[in-house]
Every structure is written in C-alpha cells, then in structure tokens.
Amino acid sequence: MNTTAVLDHNAIIVDLPESRDLPDAPTQGGVSAAVPKPLLNNEKTRRFKAYWPGLWAVLAWGALAAVTLGIPDKGAGFSDDWPYTREFGVAAAVVAALWLFLSIAASFRTWPRPVARGIGFFRYSLPWLVVSALLLAVWEILAAKTGVLEPPFFAPPSSLIDAYINNHARLADSAWNSVKLLLEGILWGTTVGFTVGVSIGWSRRINYWVHPILRLVGPLPPTALLPIAFFFFPSSHSASVFLIALATGFPVAILSWSGVAGVNKAYYDVARTLGASRFFLIARVAIPAALPQVFVGLFMGLGASFVVLIVAEMMGVKSGLGWYLTWAQGYADYVNMYAALIVMTIIFSSLISLLFAVRDRVLVWQKGTVQW
Amino acid sequence: MVIAEAAPHASSARDKGVSTASRISVERVSHGFDTSSGERLEVLEDVSLEIAPGEFVALLGPSGCGKSTLLRLVAGLEPADAGSITQDERPITAPDPSRIVVFQDPTLFPWRNVWDNVALGLEAQGVLKREKARVDEALRKVGLEAFAKSWPHQLSGGMAQRVALARALVNNPKLLILDEPLGKLDSLTRLEMQSELVSLWQKNGFSVLLVTHDIEEALFLSRRVVIFSPRPARIVAEFTVDRPYPRHRGDAMLADLRHEILNRLGLGQSW
Numbered sequence: 001m002n003t004t005a006v007l008d009h010n011a012i013i014v015d016l017p018e019s020r021d022l023p024d025a026p027t028q029g030g031v032s033a034a035v036p037k038p039l040l041n042n043e044k045t046r047r048f049k050a051y052w053p054g055l056w057a058v059l060a061w062g063a064l065a066a067v068t069l070g071i072p073d074k075g076a077g078f079s080d081d082w083p084y085t086r087e088f089g090v091a092a093a094v095v096a097a098l099w100l101f102l103s104i105a106a107s108f109r110t111w112p113r114p115v116a117r118g119i120g121f122f123r124y125s126l127p128w129l130v131v132s133a134l135l136l137a138v139w140e141i142l143a144a145k146t147g148v149l150e151p152p153f154f155a156p157p158s159s160l161i162d163a164y165i166n167n168h169a170r171l172a173d174s175a176w177n178s179v180k181l182l183l184e185g186i187l188w189g190t191t192v193g194f195t196v197g198v199s200i201g202w203s204r205r206i207n208y209w210v211h212p213i214l215r216l217v218g219p220l221p222p223t224a225l226l227p228i229a230f231f232f233f234p235s236s237h238s239a240s241v242f243l244i245a246l247a248t249g250f251p252v253a254i255l256s257w258s259g260v261a262g263v264n265k266a267y268y269d270v271a272r273t274l275g276a277s278r279f280f281l282i283a284r285v286a287i288p289a290a291l292p293q294v295f296v297g298l299f300m301g302l303g304a305s306f307v308v309l310i311v312a313e314m315m316g317v318k319s320g321l322g323w324y325l326t327w328a329q330g331y332a333d334y335v336n337m338y339a340a341l342i343v344m345t346i347i348f349s350s351l352i353s354l355l356f357a358v359r360d361r362v363l364v365w366q367k368g369t370v371q372w
Numbered sequence: 373m374v375i376a377e378a379a380p381h382a383s384s385a386r387d388k389g390v391s392t393a394s395r396i397s398v399e400r401v402s403h404g405f406d407t408s409s410g411e412r413l414e415v416l417e418d419v420s421l422e423i424a425p426g427e428f429v430a431l432l433g434p435s436g437c438g439k440s441t442l443l444r445l446v447a448g449l450e451p452a453d454a455g456s457i458t459q460d461e462r463p464i465t466a467p468d469p470s471r472i473v474v475f476q477d478p479t480l481f482p483w484r485n486v487w488d489n490v491a492l493g494l495e496a497q498g499v500l501k502r503e504k505a506r507v508d509e510a511l512r513k514v515g516l517e518a519f520a521k522s523w524p525h526q527l528s529g530g531m532a533q534r535v536a537l538a539r540a541l542v543n544n545p546k547l548l549i550l551d552e553p554l555g556k557l558d559s560l561t562r563l564e565m566q567s568e569l570v571s572l573w574q575k576n577g578f579s580v581l582l583v584t585h586d587i588e589e590a591l592f593l594s595r596r597v598v599i600f601s602p603r604p605a606r607i608v609a610e611f612t613v614d615r616p617y618p619r620h621r622g623d624a625m626l627a628d629l630r631h632e633i634l635n636r637l638g639l640g641q642s643w
Contacts (some may be wrong), residue, residue, distance in 0.1 A: 266479045273447055274493035274543065275469040284495070288483045365483045365523045 047109055054103025057126055060133035061096035065089050067137050068158065071145045082144045084165075088158030092133070099129065155335040163339035171324065171336075175343050178320040181237065182309050182351075185244025189301060193249030194294065197256025201290070202282060214253060222247040222304070223311045230316050240312040247308040248301035255297030259290025292366060295359045302355060306348050321347075393425035393579045394459050394470065394546035396446060401455030403441055404604075414604040415441045419455070421598060421607065423547070428573060428580040430590035432633065433600030439583040442605070443551050446581060447473045459547070469493055472540040476552040478532035480524040486535050487511070487520040493543040510542035513572065530561035534568075541576065548573075550582040554589065563621075566592055570617055587633050591626045592619055599636055609636050 068089035073081045105111070106119045136157050143149040144156035164171070196214070200207040222243040233239035263286055271285050313322025321344050328336040398421040404414040415438035423429050431439045445452045448467040457464045459471065472493070480489045491507045494500040500507075511517045514534040524532060533553060540548060550569075554562045566589060573580055584590050590597045591613055599609040611629055619626065 264479070266475060266477065267481060269444075269447075269449055269473070270475070270479050270481075270539075271492065271496060272449065272467040273469070273471065273473050274496050274539070275467070276496040280496050285481070288481070291483070363483075365485070365525075 048107055049109070051103050051106040051123075053126060054099060054106055054122075057099040057129040057133070058096050058103065060130045060137075061092050061099060064133045064137045064140070065092035065096060067145070068092060068140055071141070073144050074147045082156055082159050082162075084161040085144065085156075085158045088140075088161060092136075152332050152334050155338060159335050160339055160342070163336045167336055167339070171340060171343060174319055174321050174324040174340070175347060177317075178309060178313065178322070178344075179347060181240055181313075181317070181320060182244060182305060185241045185309070186248050186302065186305055188241060189245035189248030189305065190252055190298065192245065193252030193297070193301065194256050196249070197253040197294075197297070198260050198282070198287060198290070200253075201257040201260025202286060214250070218250045218254065222308050226312065226315055236312075236316040236318070240309070240317055243308045243312055244305045247304035248298075251300035251304065252294065252297040255293045255300070256290055259293030260286045262293070263289040292363060295355070295363065298355060298359075299352070302352060310344075392546055393427075393577055394423075395425050395461075396421075396423040396547060396579065396581070397456075397458045397461075398422070398442070398446065399456045399458075401442070401445065401452045401457060402604075403438075403445060403450075403453045416445075416452075417604040417606050419605065419607060423579050423581060426577050426579055427596065428582070428594045429596045429598060430582045430584055430594035431598050431600060432584060432587060432590050432637075433605060434602050434637070435585055437600050437603050438605035439600055440551050443473065443549050443581065443583055446547075447471055447549055449473075469497060469543045470545055471547045471549060472543055472545040473549040473551060474533075474536050474540050474553045476555045478524075478529075478536040480527075480532055480535055480539075482524050484524075485520070486516065486522050486524070486527070489524065489535055490538045490542055492539055497543075506542050510538040513541060513575075514538045514568070528561075529557050530565060533557060533565065537569075537572070541572065544576075545578050547579045547581065550580060550584075552583055552585070554586075555584070562589075567618065569593060570619075574617060587630050588621070588626075591629055591633075592621060597629075597633065599633065609633075 068085060073085055102119065102122050105115075106123060111119065139149075140156050140158065143151075143154050144158060196210060200210050200214070225243060225246070226239075229239040229243055230236055233242060267285050267289060268281055271281055276285070309320070310322040310325075313320035314326050317323060321340050324340045325337055328334070328340065398419055401416055401419045402414070403416040404412055407413050419442060421429075421442075431442065433439050441450075444450050446457055446464065448464045448471065451465065459468075464471075480486075481492070484492070487507060490510050491500055491504075494503050494506065508517065508520075511520055514537050516531060516534055516538065519527065519531065519535075524535070527535065533556075536553070553569075554565050557565060570593060580594075582590070582594060587597075595613055597611045597613060598607055599611070600606070601608045611633060613626070613629060615623060615625060
C-alpha cells in the first residue's frame with residue numbers, strides 16, 4: 001500500500017497517488033476513501049489529556065476539610081466544640097475526592113454524550129466550585145475556629161447540619177405548609193388577575209367600572225391589610241390566601257390589561273377579514289399577543305407573593321417558614337433561622353425558575369427574552 | 373358568461389371549481405373621519421368604481437389620498453358614510469373571507485409558525501380539521517413548503533409577504549385586496565414578487581384590487597389603472613392597459629402609458 005498518511009492534531013493530509021492502488025477503497029471518492037483508521041503506528045492520539053485545572057477544586061475542598069478537621073473549635077457557648085464539625089470535615093474530604101474522580105474522568109475524551117455533557121458542566125462550574133470551598137473555609141474559620149463571628153448570631157456552616165438533622169421534620173412540615181399556602185394564593189391571584197386584566201383590556205364597559213377600583217386598591221401594599229384581613233376572614237389561612245392572591249393578582253391584572261390593550265390593531269383587521277368570531281379574536285389574537293406581558297406580571301406577582309407569605313406567617317399563621325423564623329428567633333436559635341432561610345431561597349428561586357421554564361416553552365416564538 | 377369573458381386566462385382554476393371571482397361595485401361612496409381636534413376630514417368624495425369578475429384593477433394616487441381607506445371599506449372593515457358598495461349585488465356590511473386583504477406589512481402573528489399562520493383563516497372559519505391539505509397547497513403555491521415550521525421572525529421581508537399571500541390564498545378568495553403589498557420589499561424581491569402575483573392571479577382567477585404608488589407596478593400588473601386626486605380623493609382618470617400577460621417591463625406601450633399617467637399626476641416634466 002503506497003498511501004502515506006500524516007496525521008496532525010488538526011489537519012489530515014493524505015497523500016493519494018492513485019486510487020486503484022488502495023485495496024478496499026472505492027475507485028472514486030478521493031480523500032474520504034483514503035482516510036486511514038485512527039491509531040496507526042506511533043501517531044499521537046487525543047484520547048487522554050490530563051485535566052489539570054480540576055485539581056484546583058480538589059485542593060480547595062481538601063483545604064476546607066483540613067481546616068475543619070485540623071484546627072480545634074473555639075467559643076461555642078458552653079463547650080468549645082461545635083456539633084458535626086467532624087462530619088462536615090469528612091464531607092468536604094469526600095467532595096474533594098469526588099472532584100478528583102471527575103477530573104480524571106474529564107481527562108478522557110471518549111465518553112458517551114450524556115456523560116460528556118455532565119463533565120462539560122463540571123468544567124464550566126469549576127471556578128465556582130473552587131470559590132465556594134474557599135468561602136466556606138473562611139466562614140468556618142471565622143465562626144468556629146477563631147470565634148470572630150460570635151454566637152448566637154453567627155454559626156459555622158458545619159452547625160447547619162445539626163439544624164437540618166435535628167429539626168428536619170418541623171422544617172419540612174413548615175416548608176410544605178408554606179408552599180401549599182403560597183400556591184393556593186398564587187392560583188387564585190393569577191386566575192382572577194388574568195381574567196380581570198383581559199376583561200378590562202377588551203371591554204370598555206368593564207374597564208369603566210373596574211379600572212378605578214384597581215387603580216385605588218392596587219397600589220396598597222397587601223401587608224397593610226393584614227390586620228383587617230385576619231379580623232374579617234374566618235381563618236388565618238383564608239386571610240393569607242386572600243392577601244397573597246391580592247399581591248399576585250394586581251401586577252398580573254395590570255400587565256394582562258396593558259398586553260391586551262397594546263395588541264397591534266392590524267392583527268384584529270387580519271383576523272376579521274379571515275372570518276374570525278369575537279371569541280376567536282379574544283382567545284386566538286388578544287391573549288396570545290398579550291402573553292409576553294402577562295409573564296412579566298406573573299414574575300412581579302410571584303415576588304410580591306413571597307413577601308406577603310412570609311409576613312402573614314410571621315404575624316398570624318401558625319405554621320410555615322415565616323412562622324419557623326419567628327419561632328427560632330424566640331429561642332435565639334439563629335442556626336435554625338439560617339437553615340430556614342436557606343430552604344426559603346431554594347424554594348422561591350425554584351418557583352421563579354419554574355415560571356421562566358414555562359415561559360420559555362410558551363413563548364418559544366419570541367426572540368431575545370429576559371434571562372433568568 | 374361574464375366570468376369567462378373577464379378572465380379567460382383563469383380557465384384551469386375555474387374548471388376545478390377552486391375559486392370564482394366577484395364583481396365589486398362601488399357607487400358614489402364618500403367617507404371621512406373626525407380628527408382628534410374635532411374637525412371633519414373628508415377622505416373619499418363621490419367615488420364610483422366597478423371591478424368585473426376576474427379583473428385586476430390598480431388604484432394609483434398621491435400618498436395619503438385615501439386609497440387605503442377605500443380598501444378598508446371594500447373589505448368591510450368599516451362602513452362607508454355615504455354611497456353603497458356591493459359584492460355580486462349584495463351589500464358589503466362586514467368582513468368576509470371571500471374578500472381577503474394583504475397589507476403592506478405582512479402582519480403575520482409572531483406566536484404562530486408559518487403553517488399555523490397560513491391556517492388562520494380556515495381555523496377561524498372552523499374548517500381547518502377537514503381542510504389541512506389546503507394549507508400545504510397554499511404554502512406550495514408561494515414556494516415556502518420547506519418553511520412551514522419556521523417562526524415569522526426567522527423570515528426575510530419577501531418570504532414573510534409570501535406567507536401573507538398564502539394566508540390569503542388558502543381561503544380561495546373571490547376578491548384579493550392588496551394594500552401596497554410590495555411597498556416595503558427591496559427592489560429585486562419586488563420585481564420577482566410582481567411576476568409571482570401575476571401568475572397566482574392567472575392560476576386562481578380571482579378579482580384583484582391593488583393600491584400602489586408605483587406606476588410601473590400598476591402597469592405591469594393590472595388591466596385597468598385608476599388615478600385618484602389628492603385628498604379628498606376623487607377618480608380623475610382611468611387607463612386600460614390592454615397588453616397580454618406576462619408583460620414585459622420594456623414594452624413601449626407601457627412606457628407611453630407611464631408618461632401619460634405621470635402627466636396626469638402633474639409630474640410630466642420629470643419624463
């Protein structure tokens with residue numbers, strides 16, 4: 001075989017004198033027929049290339065483990081030892097080992113697609129992995145090892161483990177109650193707000209009667225109505241649902257309204273000449289055209305609903321994360337408060353993410369939307 | 373038969389019964405608006421116009437003269453203040469899918485893909501489930517079947533206007549109302565689309581009422597050019613363009629007509 005192949009990293013240079021000299025290549029097709037199989041002779045293959053940056057994550061988490069386990073605790077009230085310091089250190093070491101494992105895995109190039117995607121995400125997150133370990137280490141040192149951040153207002157990250165293990169039932173119950181209350185309120189608020197918004201955007205008569213009320217009551221912070229609502233409603237639960245619905249419904253109504261009112265009139269002309277009924281104009285023209293605005297309203301309403309939820313739970317409802325915060329505060333149990341705050345951010349952030357995921361699905365036709 | 377006399381080129385479409393053409397009569401129509409300052413703005417003054425079934429009529433006039441208002445009245449989007457407009461002897465009181473407007477902007481619904489945009493009329497009339505094939509056929513007519521799943525924002529101006537045409541054609545209109553449909557296209561796309569319009573018209577046999585301010589376009593496309601005065605618009609002249617289709621842009625007779633029309637519009641010196 002007098003074909004010589006020179007493989008470079010990027011380019012394949014094939015020297016192909018006469019195709020009939022190739023034993024099993026088709027007689028035509030040139031280059032593609034003559035590309036040799038990989039792994040010929042002593043050529044350099046790209047199957048393995050050490051992923052050195054991964055070691056930074058290993059080092060950072062290893063350092064966190066070393067700091068946590070190596071330096072003795074200081075100043076945790078009655079005794080110097082914070083609970084779960086050992087477990088926290090061991091966990092950090094396990095995480096460091098995991099990064100080592102992933103770094104080695106990332107050095108190989110021949111993974112199937114899902115694994116390769118996971119490794120890609122690891123590479124992408126690497127700077128954050130390093131920085132988060134360093135921040136945790138600084139926090140651990142300041143709170144547990146030197147006592148610069150004093151208890152009870154501050155607690156080391158390791159002590160959060162204590163809060164989650166010993167209070168997980170109460171915390172999970174509170175979180176569940178909060179989510180239930182929140183979703184109930186949001187559902188009502190969104191439904192009513194959307195209906196009202198579309199109605200006043202569409203019908204001049206409904207606009208005449210509802211718009212002034214909306215204008216007057218809307219800007220009132222729902223939390224200001226809290227005492228009255230607790231008095232008028234049969235239960236603190238229904239009062240809270242009402243207030244959350246109010247908080248969500250106002251921005252949804254305003255933005256649905258402006259969405260419907262702002263629909264390009266030419267769309268209606270087009271639909272009418274094509275034979276559209278009144279219902280078709282509302283359901284197939286006005287509402288789809290208004291949806292981008294409606295989602296802005298939902299985003300704003302969701303934010304407002306979180307505020308009302310927590311305040312309502314702090315003031316009157318006897319369960320939920322807001323209630324948990326005041327309960328922990330009553331015992332000066334700030335560790336549990338941090339624990340609850342973390343759960344709260346996760347829940348609220350997930351809800352917003354969910355909203356944006358739904359929006360991206362519903363509004364795929366849009367280009368250049370707000371990113372979350 | 374009236375249709376046969378007016379649209380001899382449309383025989384194939386007529387044989388299949390796909391589309392027939394309407395006769396439109398505009399009789400002594402006047403129309404105006406109340407401006408925001410409370411004054412009355414007369415837009416159309418005593419306009420009478422007859423479109424024979426299968427005829428291609430172009431309205432030409434200075435911009436802002438009220439041509440588009442006349443189109444809206446014929447489409448049934450607004451009632452005329454005075455006078456009568458009839459379609460095949462029946463008064464026009466509301467929009468109807470037998471008279472479809474194509475506007476200067478394609479006004480595709482951005483939340484619907486190309487296929488769903490074209491399907492709009494059939495969906496609004498409640499016949500889409502049975503007639504899906506008509507949507508595919510309309511897309512084929514304008515050469516966009518490969519773009520059925522695209523979003524409007526992914527289309528070029530010419531493609532979007534083609535989709536708007538398909539959205540009109542799918543309804544088998546008896547009258548196609550074109551409100552400067554090529555006004556915003558670049559000049560090359562424009563020439564191409566003019567030829568396409570002619571062949572679509574010849575294949576389908578509907579009547580066409582076209583508003584344009586491009587004299588060449590009017591002469592290339594239509595059998596009759598109606599000249600409007602500045603607002604309030606009156607008809608000041610009519611020219612019959614008695615040339616066979618497809619026409620040639622270099623046709624000397626069209627050039628002569630063009631000169632005459634320019635004269636009529638007071639722009640003869642620029643010739």
